[in-house]
Amino acid sequence: MPAQNPTGLPFDDIRHLVATMPAADQAAGDMARARQGDLLKPPGALGRLEEIAIHLATWQGKGMPSADRPMVAVFAATHGIADRGVSPYPGAVTKQMVGAFTDGKAAVNQICSAFDAGLRVFDLALDLPTPDITQDAALDERACAATIAFGMQAIAGGADVLALGEMGIGNTTIAAALCHALYGGEAEDWVGAGTGSTGEVLDRKIAAVKEAIAFHGAALSDPLEALRRVGGREVAAIAGAILAARHERVPVILDGYVVTAAAAVLHAMDASALDHCLAGHVSAEKAHGRLLEKLKLKPVLDLGMRLGEGSGAAVALGVVKAAVACHRGMGTFSEAGVSDKA
Secondary structure, X not given: OOOOOOOOOHHHHHHHHHHOOOOOOHHHHHHXXXXXXXXXXXXXXXXXXXXXXXXXXXXHOOOOOOOOOEEEEEEEOOEHHHHHOOOOOOOHHHHHHHHHHHOOOOHHHXXXXXXXXXXXXXXOOXXXXXXXXXXXXXXXXXXXXXXXXXXXXXXXXXXXXXXXXEEOOOHHHHHHHHHHHHHOOOHHHHOOOOOOOOHXXXXXXXXHHHHHHHHHHHHHXXXXXXXXXXXXXXXXXXXXXXXXXXXOXXXXXXXXXXXXHHHHHHHHHOOOOOOOEEEEEOOOOHHHHHHHHHHOOOEEEOOOOOOOOOHHHHHHHHHHHHHHXXXXXXXXXXXHOOOOOO
């Protein structure tokens, strides 16, 4: 990864990493594409699986892609906005769910086990919620940059595919505020049910997003400023993980609305910043599909999921592993002496 930019300004280091992102390895992609054309099947018969295999090859920089060391990283944080009653669940649930992850009792644990994927859970100061974003910035610049850097540890120890998830009561409100800051429109365009917000709870959620945008005003025009002001620790860390994966040539699978909102910050800085990413699924959170359209990301799956915790990305990992297995393990017309079409 490139050396830090010695300016002394925390966000300048992040901007430098975005500016120096490596491009795709087109030669590796061409090798993978040629192999796909020779596999024992009609051209295009495996549909999206072929595209996924070529995508992995292009970003891993090798004609034979791998998914032998997949890692699911879940970032957990707490939010002061949760005290505004924007979720039917209290903020204490975040820490309780982290305990469930640790004990192997959550959905993501079972999905990781099914697909032989590693799971790392990052506790981002759960006992210290960020301030209420309607009244203060979630983070100062130094803390936000440090949290982005912390998120880069997601690929420490090695991984060939990285799936990203999150946990944090109140963080779909955070995601909605961040998307509203990045893309405009109305608060209602970006606010959804989250963990099941309806009625007065949903009204409070919409009001909180409107208040946050009004409070921070024109400062939100800069993507990193928007991240630090109306984001949260898990959102900043996810952006860091995506950025580190790009520099280390590790393809990324994005989970739901919150993870995709974090990715949108990088996309707002550089439209090519997510070229190494796959959208694992489109969630039932109504604004997630709208956001994927903004980012021009086509989801691998649409299962009506809205759990978070990396569950949708982890299920998509099974599809990715199948794509790689076919690419690597199938015979070719050349090897088998089978006649290709006339």
